[in-house]
Amino acid sequence: MTGAKSDHVAAYIGLGSNLDGPRAHVTRALHELAALPLTYLAEHSSLYASAPVGPQDQPDFINAVACVFTRLSPLALLDQLQALEQRHRRVRQRHWGPRTLDLDLLLYANLEWQTPRLTLPHPAMRERAFVLIPLAEFAPQVTIAGKTSATLAKHHDGADLHRLLP
Template identity: 85%
Template structure:
């Protein structure tokens, strides 16, 4: 890795867990993001508890959003995030089902990208309070759908989202 910072890209990652001590999984994953190749953690939101999206027959989630600076391409970063999920014994049994760790690449600079494997910005992030509220806490001026994350987060009622104390 060179000392030049001009090729660093800011990316935002959504974290979630609702199995096997979820707060520990999210906290540990935040530290592990800083250890990814050519990547360093530049900050993260508070932790939040939220009701699950989809099937309600599962525990609530612990969520956060992290900002990283990386030299990895979007797909290389996605590969690293999925490998980190696997190290947390992520099992994909059903869509929107319970998991030990879920990592979503939300934003990668200002890139708009659509491939079968990855869409940026994340297509559902503007509809999800458990993403918008932590993102607005971390980066209130990030632009999404022509508005700032802070503006979009204000439209979320917050009934199913609770900030956790450290």
């Protein structure tokens, strides 16, 4: 990434929505990421439509991945992301259920970290085409467990993932 200030670290965030105008929720959330304290939005992927993970009795998702540069700690950034979800009226009714906005902190610099609230890198991101393909679109050299996002994305056929036109 170019343009990073020396006191900021790169963090990658997965965005998803499948309720109440999901495209609008994801688009608005991308703009709201740029307004987080001590943080600025560097880049983001295109929007993608994907089938839900888990229960299939829900609408398809709209997904994207964004890179921000931040001076927030990982947990402070997570707090900001969860507050943003709440502003979008996120309700957690069931695991992998429908939602107005889901924000996952995927990567924070090269940090490998595990706490009761947060595991970095995100533990499921290597298995998720809706994360890897958008990430590889704009950050193909980002490494996850020693492999680039581009390499990991090649292991997913993306059959249930469709890039949306602007």
